[in-house]
Amino acid sequence: xxxxxxxxxxxxxxxxxxxxxxxxxxxxxxxxxxxxxxxxxxxxxxxxxxxxxxxxxxxxxxxxxxxxxxxxxxxxxxxxxxxxxxxxxxxxxxxxxxxxxxxxxxxxxxxxxxxx
Amino acid sequence: xxxxxxxxxxxxxxxxxxxxxxxxxxxxxxxxxxxxxxxxxxxxxxxxxxxxxxxxxxxxxxxxxxxxxxxxxxxxxxxxxxxxxxxxxxxxxxxxxxxxxxxxxxxxxxxxxxxx
Numbered sequence: 001x002x003x004x005x006x007x008x009x010x011x012x013x014x015x016x017x018x019x020x021x022x023x024x025x026x027x028x029x030x031x032x033x034x035x036x037x038x039x040x041x042x043x044x045x046x047x048x049x050x051x052x053x054x055x056x057x058x059x060x061x062x063x064x065x066x067x068x069x070x071x072x073x074x075x076x077x078x079x080x081x082x083x084x085x086x087x088x089x090x091x092x093x094x095x096x097x098x099x100x101x102x103x104x105x106x107x108x109x110x111x112x113x114x115x116x
Numbered sequence: 117x118x119x120x121x122x123x124x125x126x127x128x129x130x131x132x133x134x135x136x137x138x139x140x141x142x143x144x145x146x147x148x149x150x151x152x153x154x155x156x157x158x159x160x161x162x163x164x165x166x167x168x169x170x171x172x173x174x175x176x177x178x179x180x181x182x183x184x185x186x187x188x189x190x191x192x193x194x195x196x197x198x199x200x201x202x203x204x205x206x207x208x209x210x211x212x213x214x215x216x217x218x219x220x221x222x223x224x225x226x227x228x229x230x231x232x
Contacts, residue, residue: 042224043207043222043223043224043225044207044222044225046220088159090159090161092161104149104151104153104163104166104209104211104220105161105163105220106163107153107160107161108160109158109159109160110159110160112159
């Protein structure tokens with residue numbers, strides 16, 4: 001069965017420090033991968049999505065970047081964190097289909113990032 | 117462009133009451149998919165239901181039921197005899213099938229508090 005792993009679960013980082021959040025998927029190949037952010041008390045904002053190795057699409061301009069070095073690995077990074085980067089970060093994967101199969105996203109357990 | 121509206125930001129009910137969470141969507145596609153996700157306090161997003169645009173049958177799963185009406189572009193979610201464990205943020209989502217698979221739009225979420 002497919003599983004998605006996301007770590008760390010919580011992180012407290014000072015302003016200006018770098019960030020690296022990792023997400024890996026098991027039990028499937030060639031998935032679509034996504035990074036979402038949820039600010040406190042707010043909805044989900046799509047940050048990046050990837051349809052393949054090295055292919056990253058950014059939905060919003062920001063202080064963050066993403067990379068997909070392997071088929072089932074998706075990394076969210078920042079060189080210098082800002083206070084506004086605080087939030088709950090969720091990784092997700094989905095099957096890739098042009099036809100009718102659409103089972104929705106499967107989400108990781110999330111990383112709660114606090115920038116101080 | 118796709119859009120999902122959840123007009124109810126927060127709802128509070130007393131245990132055993134029925135509660136309906138509203139979801140209204142916009143899309144120009146004839147083929148699309150609608151979802152509900154639950155986000156408990158732990159943060160992880162849990163898939164509840166998927167419905168495709170060709171299937172307007174209402175669905176019941178235990179205390180949960182969903183009412184899909186294309187005529188009003190609504191996909192409402194009802195919890196019967198609510199319980200404290202139902203307290204969570206609930207997200208409605210819309211997916212159009214693009215060339216690469218899936219492209220989700222989430223609503224802003226409705227925070228449901230079930231009081232004992």
